[in-house]
Amino acid sequence: MTSCRLVPIGRVVHTVDGPLMEIEPACREGLVGLDAFRWIVVHWFAHRAEGASATPLVLPAPYRGAPDRLGVFATRSPLRPNPLCMTVAALAGVDVAAGTIRLGWIDCDDGTPILDIKPYQPSFDRVENPEPPTWCAAWPRSVETSGAFDWASVFPG
Secondary structure (H helix, E strand, O other), X not given: OOOOOOOOOEEEEEEOOEEEEEEOHHHHHHHXXXXXXXXXXXXXXXXXXXOOOOOOXXXXXXXXXXXXXXXXXXXXOOOOOOOEEEEEEEEEEEEOOOOEEEEOOXXXXXXXXXXXXXXXXXXXXXXXXXXXXXXXXXOOOOHHHHOOOXXXXXXXX
């Protein structure tokens, strides 16, 4: 297998005013025009999962109602062979000069390395009829409605 090296372009910071991303000075010019979008796709590195010695490829019932076992590639677990994660986040503001991006929400820890940012573009990113498996078909159909969903009911105690 060929190895590759990914260099973070910034990091997540959780503040009392909400989450933001601090972008490295060398990458800030790449933020020009991003503020025209309402949503972005953030690719991040689950740095706390890095080096998990024996990342299981099959997980025992990670969700209520799911099959008894699921392969890691059928889950959103950060514990995976390459702990790369992705979040679609609401863009609340961009300051190119300061290198900051304010977000409505992001599901990663303070200090999480950001690997890439892309504008959310429905032409490429939206699937009109995703047809999820029956065990998760009752989950929210959009990020806008997922905040009000009882996610505790999905994960085993």
